[in-house]
Amino acid sequence: MESNRNGITKPSKVAIVGGGLVGSLCACFLAKRGLNVELYEYRNDIRKTELVKGRSINLALSNRGRAALRAVGLESHMVREYGIPMAGRMIHKLNGNLQELLYDPRTNKNLYSVGRKYLNEVLLTAAEKYDNVKLFFNHKLINANLQDGKLVFRQMETDQTIELNFDLIIGADGAFSAIRKHMMKMPLFDFSQTYIEHGYMELCIPPDSEGKFQMESNYLHIWPRGEFMMIALPNQDHSWTVTMFMPFAKFAMLDTTEKLMDFFQKNFPDAIPLIGEDRIIKDFFNATALPLVSIKCKPYHVGNRAIIIGDAAHAMVPFYGQGMNAGMEDCLLLDQLLEEYNMNISKVLPEFTRRRHEDAHAICDLAMYNYIEMRDLVNRFTYIIRKKFDDFLFWAFPMYWVPLYNSVSFSTMRYSLCIKNRQWQDKVLKQTSIIVVLFALFFGFLYSILF
Ligand SMILES: Cc1cc2nc3c(=O)[nH]c(=O)nc-3n(C[C@H](O)[C@H](O)[C@H](O)COP(=O)(O)OP(=O)(O)OC[C@H]3O[C@@H](n4cnc5c(N)ncnc54)[C@H](O)[C@@H]3O)c2cc1C
Missing domain, CATH: 3.30.70 (Alpha-Beta Plaits)
Known part of the structure; x- marks a missing residue:
């Protein structure tokens, strides 16, 4: 760890554990900041392998993921040249009829369908282009002492055990994170997991x-x-x-x-x-x-040595199409904090936990909710009416009335605020409808007396 005159601790050697979508993107961000990054991935280099069975083949990329990709110069390729725009949901009724529900009839915003393997390949290749990034495949993390910055890997091809020291460890090793397992041994670490x-x-x-x-x-x-x-x-x-x-x-x-x-x-x-x-x-x-598992935990960091991001920090059920997008937003936040605190990692890591945990818990909850919306509510008349109402108010007052789905998928509003915003909208609509009913009753009463 390098300390400057002001005692600021800037990490000189960073390990990222996990070379999935979030780990490989994070490597690009840190490399851009001039840090020396070593990325360790359990699997073989996916650029040299066939499609991995069992992993979802394509993903919906939305605003938060796009913002992060933009920051490392990859958005244009993934969205404009490669991604397939999806303007809304197409509902297949039991009788074979189709119903189109646009995500954003006001400005025609789209989600983009992108291949998981291809996106991961693009991110790994982008990371590898930096001289200060080294990629190690077939390296499985098997042990760690996070306070001391020590990691132990097994080289899967040679079965050799390798022990290494780092100034900063970033766990991007997915929902069943080995780094998080080590965090769980520490006092005051909250953890909950729910299988649906x-x-x-x-x-x-x-x-x-x-x-x-x-x-x-x-x-x-x-x-x-x-x-x-x-x-x-x-x-x-x-x-x-x-x-x-x-x-x-x-x-x-x-x-x-x-x-x-x-x-x-x-x-x-x-x-x-x-x-x-x-x-x-x-x-x-x-x-x-x-x-399908949903995981919440807190804090995301250990001292000034380690942090978890992506699914390792907040795995969620896939119904809002936000898991990857939220993980990419983690990278963007980490980068913004490195800028804000002049790379002082002692400040950046606790601040990351402080700013992120409420939002991460919020998107885990929203993802659970959206399953009910997708499999059931979209079929209901009340849902369609509410959506039309929301779309109209969004069209009329775009600054004041952003519907929940739009705030999550097409804005960078904090996830926790998206929920609060929706609760406020529900309250306004409830109060307005009570007032309308009272007025109707009052005028009905007047009418019955007068005529
Ligand atoms: C069915 C389904 C559909 C989804 N659809 C969407 C969607 O449309 N939009 C969206 O935003 N999200 C979606 N998601 C969520 C998304 O897939 C995840 O949020 C995203 O993959 C998380 O990325 P990650 O890099 O954090 O974790 P992962 O993609 O899991 O990557 C973790 C990496 O760490 C490696 N690793 C694990 N353990 C070790 C170890 N001990 N040592 C070294 N390396 C290790 C793994 O091999 C892996 O490469 C979906 C998920 C599912 C299941």
Whole structure:
């Protein structure tokens, strides 16, 4: 650790554990600031491997992720050249009818469907371009002493154990973070994890015989069915990644071809010709439903030595499409704090916890809420009316009435403020409707007396 005249501690050697979307982006940010970064990733270099089975293939990139990518010069490529815009939800009704619900009819803002593997590759390549970044693949973190800055890795190919010391350790090693496990041994570390009773499974709608999309490509398609749902995001090769979200018990009940096809026939009849019967059967029985976990913890740092970001700090269920976006926003916040505190890591790390934990907990809660909205509420009349109302007020008063979804996905409003903003809107609408009802009763009464 370098100390200048003012006693400011600037880390000279930084380790990032985890080379996923957040770790590799963080390496770019720190390298830009001139820090020496070593990134350690458990897996092989994904640029040299086939698609990793079981990891969601495409992701919705929104405003927060875009802002972070912009800061390292990658937004334009990911959004304008590569990403597929999704202007809204396309609801598939049980009777086969489609209903379009635009995210932002006022300014036509889009989410962008991006391939996880491709984005990770772009980020790793961007990080590697900096002379002060070194990437180490096949290195699994197996032990750590965070207070002393010590990390122990196993080189997976040689089975060699490597012990190293760093000034700053950044844990970007995902929902089951090894760094966080070491933090949990420390006093005053709060931690909670919740598995939802629903799992997910990925299927695929291939391109048509001419290699084109089989559905309208600029939407996130949803088949909301109350207790469960299916969604589809477009891929660059004109296929669709279809994800079924369902209680594990329901997945388990579909244990024969007949039961599975009967289930599709009843619930997703219009998806059968799109995916193809043989493919539904093959993909469903070859896959396993995977669990979804939500993790909250605090603090995110240990002294002036270690910090966790991304899913390691706040894994969430995927229904707001914010996990990656929030992790990328972590990188942006960390970078802003390094600027604000002149790289003084003793100030930056506690400030990161202070500024971030409320927002991270808020987006974990919002993600849980959005599952109910996506699989059930979108089908309801009251939801449609409220959305139209919100869209109108947003159009009329764009500075004052930003609907919840827009504030989360198309702004950088703090997540905790997005919730408070929505609570305020609910209160205003409730009070307005009470006043309207009272006026109606009053004039009705007057009318009955006078006429
Ligand atoms: C079905 C599904 C759909 C999703 N859709 C979206 C979406 O549309 N939009 C969105 O924003 N988010 C989405 N997410 C969330 C998103 O995938 C995560 O938030 C994001 O991947 C988190 O990135 P990360 O880098 O923090 O963690 P990860 O992507 O999990 O990366 C962690 C890395 O650390 C490595 N690692 C782990 N342990 C060790 C160790 N001991 N030593 C060394 N390396 C280690 C791993 O190999 C991995 O490469 C979705 C998630 C799921 C499950």
